Amino acid sequence: MTARPYVLLTWAMSLDGYLDDASDERLILSSPQDAERVDAERATVDAILVGATTVRRDNPRLMVRSPEARAARVARGLPPTPAKVTISAGGDLDPSVPFFTTGETEKFVYTADAALDKARERLSGVARVCGAGDPVALPAVLADLHARGVRRLMVEGGGSVHTQFLEQGLADEAQVCVAPFLVGDGAAPRFVGDGVFPFGPGRRMRLAEVSRYGDCAYLRYALTDRFRE
Numbered sequence: 001m002t003a004r005p006y007v008l009l010t011w012a013m014s015l016d017g018y019l020d021d022a023s024d025e026r027l028i029l030s031s032p033q034d035a036e037r038v039d040a041e042r043a044t045v046d047a048i049l050v051g052a053t054t055v056r057r058d059n060p061r062l063m064v065r066s067p068e069a070r071a072a073r074v075a076r077g078l079p080p081t082p083a084k085v086t087i088s089a090g091g092d093l094d095p096s097v098p099f100f101t102t103g104e105t106e107k108f109v110y111t112a113d114a115a116l117d118k119a120r121e122r123l124s125g126v127a128r129v130c131g132a133g134d135p136v137a138l139p140a141v142l143a144d145l146h147a148r149g150v151r152r153l154m155v156e157g158g159g160s161v162h163t164q165f166l167e168q169g170l171a172d173e174a175q176v177c178v179a180p181f182l183v184g185d186g187a188a189p190r191f192v193g194d195g196v197f198p199f200g201p202g203r204r205m206r207l208a209e210v211s212r213y214g215d216c217a218y219l220r221y222a223l224t225d226r227f228r229e
Contacts, residue, residue, distance in 0.1 A: 004142035005153040006226055008045070009162055010038060010175040012216075013191045018183035019159055026058055029179040031214030036066075041175070043069035045082050046150040047108075050099075051161040052088035061098045062156070079105040082154070085145065086110070087136055087161065091119020091129060100126040110141045138170055159189050167195040172226040174205070178217040199223070 012029035013019055021027045030038070042048060048062045063081040064070050070080040083106040084099055091111040093100075100107055100123070107127040111119045116131040123129050132140040145153060155165055165171045199205050208229065209220035 002139060002143045003146045004139070004170070005046070005146050005150045006173075006228070007142070007153050007155060007165065007171045008041070008173045008175065009155045009165060009171045010041065011157050011162060011191060012177040012179060014179050014181055014183045016182045016184060017191050018185070019157065019189045019191055020057075021183050022185050022187040027183070029216075030177045031179075031216045034177045034213035034216050034218065037213055037218070038177075039065050040069065042082060042154060043073060045152045045154040047083040047085050047145060047152075048154045048156055049085040049087070049161070050156050051158050052086055052093060053160065054156070054158045055086050055088075055093060055097060055099045057158075059098055060156070061102045063103045079103075081105050083108060083150065085141075085153075087132075087138075087141065088119070089136060090115045091122060093123065095123050095126045108145070110136055110144070112136050138164055138168055142170065159191055159193060163192040163195050166192060166199075167197055169198045169224075172222075172224045173228070174219075174221040174223060176219050176221075177213065178219065180215050180217075 011019065014029060043064045050060060054060060062084050074080055081103045084103065085108045086099065087110045089112050091109060093109065109119060109123055109127045109129045110132040111129060113131040113134040116129065120129045130144055155161060206222040207219065208222045211218040
């Protein structure tokens with residue numbers, strides 16, 4: 001088996017499984033307490049991955065916010081915030097968005113081989129652009145990240161990316177924050193799309209932890225035997 005990082009999926013959703021609503025404003029799902037938990041989790045990983053749609057729609061910075069956690073990383077010889085990773089088939093991303101302009105750390109863009117030259121020209125100076133097959137293959141992305149020293153990878157979405165990781169059995173752990181309200185809008189994005197998943201009624205995930213963060217429920221699942229308590 002090709003070596004790959006330990007992969008942790010994390011997301012927040014409404015009680016009826018939505019990641020957002022259909023408005024132009026980003027829907028806040030997690031509580032302040034859960035946001036602190038996610039920040040602490042970010043401080044433990046080598047890289048954070050999101051899909052290109054998340055980069056465009058949510059404009060994420062993907063940085064460790066806690067000054068204490070950032071200082072602790074630096075004291076261990078690490079950058080103050082983990083590397084940032086995104087996957088874009090065509091590499092058509094805006095180099096001026098916060099994903100690229102914030103954080104003293106490396107940024108990686110994995111794109112289809114056919115779009116590699118164009119993506120490198122567009123993102124020159126703001127990210128390391130790598131080909132990962134045509135179409136982009138997640139195992140190739142993970143193998144390349146592992147070769148670059150990434151041992152623990154946090155995947156923050158969106159739904160399409162989470163669907164691919166789960167369908168291909170490439171995640172070791174899942175952490176979900178469930179907000180105490182409903183969205184109920186068929187036009188809004190939901191967590192995971194259709195797929196053939198390794199987990200179903202005949203093979204259930206192992207529930208490893210149930211906690212409460214403010215008014216949100218927190219569930220942690222073990223997906224492989226690589227799971228770390």
